[in-house]
Amino acid sequence: MELDVRRFGSSAALVELADGEAAHALHALLTQQPPAGVLELVPAARTVLVRFDPAATSFAALREHLDQHAPPPGMRAPARTVEVPVRYDGADLAEVAALTGLSGAEVVRRHLAGDYTVSFCGFAPGFAYVTGLDPALRVPRRDTARTSVPAGAVAIADEFVGIYPRSSPGGWRLLGRTDLVLWDTARDRPGLLTAGTRVRFQEVA
Incomplete structure (x- = not known):
């Protein structure tokens, strides 16, 4: 599944998703298995901002990881x-x-x-x-x-x-x-x- 991933400055990517549940699901997956070089994950209403260290990874590598680990449709993240x-x-x-x-x-x-x-x-x-x-x-x-x-x-x-x-x-x-x-x-x-x-x-x- 290909995600809508956009550059957000020189050291971040903004992932746009269909709704809040999809954003929560992606945030949960990335928290459990953070990509190399990721410094911070910031979930919002329908997006997840991924801050990364450009010395440790590239935007292209991060985008590939995100596409490979996209949450399946309808996934509901476990939560307290x-x-x-x-x-x-x-x-x-x-x-x-x-x-x-x-x-x-x-x-x-x-x-x-x-x-x-x-x-x-x-x-x-x-x-x-x-x-x-x-x-x-x-x-x-x-x-x-x-x-x-x-x-x-x-x-x-x-x-x-x-x-x-x-x-x-x-x-x-x-x-x-x-x-x-x-x-x-x-x-x-x-x-x-x-x-x-x-x-x-x-x-x-």
Whole structure:
């Protein structure tokens, strides 16, 4: 299978894939069997960036390896699951209900029912862009961002769910909050939610 692999500067290749599952599958395969000379793998929504040492390998050799180790169609990468307890008392829950034409209880029910996967991380250390949101809950960001969103806020914007790892400005719509610590430099793996991680939300009182 030939992948869509493009040069990304002098020491990186960008692999474009059909969807997030394919990107996660390729990232998992390359993590298990990294090509010679690879320095870093950066998964994103539908791409994997492969940084390499030009002194150890060439773009052509890397591309050949990628084509030979392309994930088969439909492959679902093995992943751990993180359960996120949520109190659905967010400041924007009623507004999301009004925008979607659903009741607040139905917004919560649909949010709990999603099949979620971390697509990629960004914005701030520990902030994960989680896909799998029910299309009926897709609403735009707020017109005006808040100057401070509390740590642990569970929010939605467009197709993504996010959890703020620390207090920061933000324009996503707040559904609730969790006490989970998303980013802790004292852990071997500081980020609790990493690309490919499955997420299951659970309602708590």
